[in-house]
Amino acid sequence: MAALTTTVLTDDPSSALGGKGGMPPTRDGGDDDNFGSGPLSFDMRLRRARLGMVVAMTAIVMVFVSFSSAYLVRQGLPTLDPHTNTLVRDWFPVPLPRLLLINTLVLLLSTLTMELARRQVAREAALTQIAAVPGDAQKQEAGIQWLGLTVLLGFTFLTGQWMVWRELAARGFYLSTSSSSSFVYLLTGTHGLHLLGGVVALVAAGGASLLRKPVTSRLVVLDVTGWYWHFMAFLWIYILCLLEFAR
Amino acid sequence: MATREFAAHESHAHAAPQGFIRKWVFSLDHKVIGLQYYFLALTAVFVGMFLSLLMRIHLIWPTVALPLVGEIKPETYLSLLTMHGTIMVFFVLTTAPQGGFGNYFLPIQIGAADMAFPVLNMLSFWVTFLGYIVILAAFFVTGGAPLHGWTGYPPLSALPSAGPGEGLGADLWVISIGLFCVGALMSALNFITTTLDMRAKGMTMMRMPLTCWAWFITAILGLLAFGVLLSAAILLLLDRNAGTSFYVPLVIVNGQLAAHKGGSPLLWQHLFWFFGHPEVYIAILPAMGLCSQLVSVFSRKPIFGYKAMVYAILSIGLLGFMVWGHHMFMSGMSPYTAFAFSIMTMAIGVPSAIKTFNWLGTLWGGRIRLSSPMLFAIGFVSLFVSGGISGPFLAQPTLDIPLHDTAFVTGHFHLIMGVASIFGIFAATYYWFPKMFGRMMSESLARWHFWFTFVGTYCIFMPMHYAGMAGQPRRYSQFTELHYLEHLIPLNRFITFAAFVTISAQFLFLFNLFWSMKFGKKASDNPWEATTLEWTTATPPPHDNFGGRTPVVYNGPYEYSVPGAPRDYVMQTDPTVIAAH
Helix, strand or coil, X not given: CHHHCCEEECCCHHHCCCCCECCCCHHHCCCCCCCCCCCCCHHHHHHHHHHHHHHHHHHHHHHHHHHHHHHHHHHCCCXXXXXXXXXXXXXXXXXXXXHHHHHHHXXXXXXXXXXXXXXXXXXXXXXHHHHCCCCCHHHHHHHHHHHXXXXXXXXXXXXXXXXXXXXXXXXXXXXXXXXXXXXXXXXXXXXXXXXXXXXXXXXXXXXXXXXXXXXXXXXXXXXXXXXXXXXXHHHHHHHHHHHHHCC | CHHHHHHHHHHHHCCCCCCHHHHHHCCCCHHHHHHHHHHHHHHHHHHHHHHHHHHHHHHHCCCCEECCCEECCHHHHHHHHHHHHHHHHXXXXXXXXXXXXXXXXXXXXXXXXXXXXXXXXXXXXXXXXHHHHHHHHHHHCCCCCCCCCCCCCCCHHHCHHHCCCCCHHHHHHHHHXXXXXXXXXXXXXXXXXXXXXXXXXXXXXXXXXXXXXXXXXXXXXXXHHHHHHHHHHHHHHHHHHCCCCCCCCCCEECCEECCCCCCCXXXXXXXXXXXXXXXXXXXXXXXXXXXXXXHHHHHCCXXXXXXXXXXXXXXXXXXXXXXXXXXXXXXXXXXXXXHHHHHHHHHCHHHHHHHHHHHHHHHCCCCCCCCHHHHHHHHHXXXXXXXXXCHHHHCCHHHHHHHCCEHHHHHHHHHHHHHHHHHHHHHHHHHHHHXXXXXXXXXXHHHHHHHHHHHHHHHHHHHHHHHHHCCCECCCCCCCCCHHHHXXXXXXXXXXXXXXXXXXXXXXXXXXXXXXXXXXXXXXXXXXXXXXXXXXXXXXXXCCCCCCCCCEXXXXXXXXXXXXXXXXXXXXXXXXXXXXX
16 A cells, blocks of 8 residues: 555665566566657567457457347347237248358458468568568568458458348348348448458558568558458357357 | 558657648647547537526526527427537547547656557547537437437437437437447547557556556446447437337337337347446546546645555446446336346445545545645545435435436436536646646636536535435426426526526636636646656657657656655656665
């Protein structure tokens, strides 16, 4: 308790106690070696960006937790039938198109290419740091290929989801047809929008690559987008399970 | 995004932007963004206050035509109520303490050059600003502002045909709330990352000023709560505009069967209050942190029980997520559920009491300097106790059911969430004004402002408790014709007069604020003789906060009256004085 602490003058900062005085281990603080006016070191940028991404993912999780709880609550609610004046169950399970499985495979494949792209650039960055020379053009090309493939697969997934919506509509399930169909559109739509954000980030990273921005900048973008991309795949599997097994 | 973020951060390597637009409008500097949030909240609080004055006048003179609005019809009254609540809760109580002072002082107090992601920080402000413009626009569209209260309960809020203001006005309300959530989420992301990753060397978590702890925990609450409100708002928007039935059951509006069925209005209530209760703490925690700071600085004593204060903030934050059901005792929930929510709610009394006793313990035996920030800090403690003590009343379902829809609840939450938090904002303004603008505010005006506001708010809100117990319903636009409430008319007249006086006194503050910016006495770098990092730098702080220096922290934030030290306070950056014994 700070109120009971007595303090004496000393020149030795290492004799510190707890939170009261002296120099703590440097790892605990934030800006250890790069403060304010200087550019940040690569490791710190990466650490900060990853931390930010984890926090952002928490917010996204909360959005989907809310939707899930609304989904489960709504599913269990009866509704009043005005003709018979009785409570009836009006939850109609929506038959999910088979195309969703193919879309899922596409997304899983894209996480693989995403990881390959990330590792490719990570290797490049490590080489650059060690040798202090720019990565050679050939390797850069390889990174770009995996990145391009991921973007392509991302767009394929989104197009696939659009086709799923078209198929649902063709079968008569629109957004407002029933509560169950509302949730199918809501969950797939919100996930699709988030994935689109990831695609945009990857396109930006690709642009940075083509513009020959420093490899470390690209790695930071690719690294956190990689995390995000894997998270989106997990989220999709979760949504699919929710729609399939809890309908 | 990330590339731009880092590029922006590195921009601190260069000189501060010179052009007006880059420096004051689209600024990346957390200090300017903090001021932008602050002045947004300042305009919002005057709009909100004006609306409340109209309501108070209408309550005691229901037939009088008022300037700007004319005669107030029942639906106009509901619009005033809705807009007052929404503007005050979101754009004042959430915006000023966290967005304003948090943005300005969190990085400085932990020894950082800026927030972790400056571009994101700028975006959060501008998205919030857009939300503010959108909500104000609701006054001026066909049908006017919405009627559904700041809590927006469906079916009223979900059916455009439910009343005037429930058309475009209500759509704007939902969109504004959604925008605010997005801004708040981005801001929370920045606060959390900054606190965890950007502390200066030596600034351990347990050496952070309690203000930083409060902003940090508030950001975590915001991160978890605003995502839920955003989801709820999206569902409401779909119900209103896409024909879905998330919240709307089979319902007849004006004799017509609405095209919805099967939705649950209670679903909104659960989602809304899962956000809404933590929101109360989002509004009050920064004020608690600030109050802890100020009682220590102005008592010239270390805060009593620093660790207990930290753990109390943490447990208030945690418990805050488990009590939302106490807003819904009236919804017909199972008595067992209500009992659980009731117990959890009363449990919040424990950390709250720890904080209160620690504030009193800090004051006890201190060499108290009754400067204006300290007056407001002590005022905060007083309001926190007065408003908080009726919390355990309302936490009990058997008491809440008769009191819930009465003015008792209005009195309760205005004292604890509204005025207490506003006192935090005032205290922060008087405390940090010298650092922000380089001049002192007029102390005598500040004292007048304090006494008028302190006595005035008690005169407004204390009688409401009594009126509520006597049966005066809240949200009713007119009660003077009800025989059983006739005896409450004089009391209500008193409340309205008190509101007049209190609101007038706020112009003292406004005058003091702007007059002192130009003509106040020049402030030294550390006018309050405080220890935290913002007082080690120039006044006002340079673009990178510490003028290229790197602060290194050796001491805790509340080293006052340290035996053997040359002065009665030891700066956090002072390497020579070390705790021993």
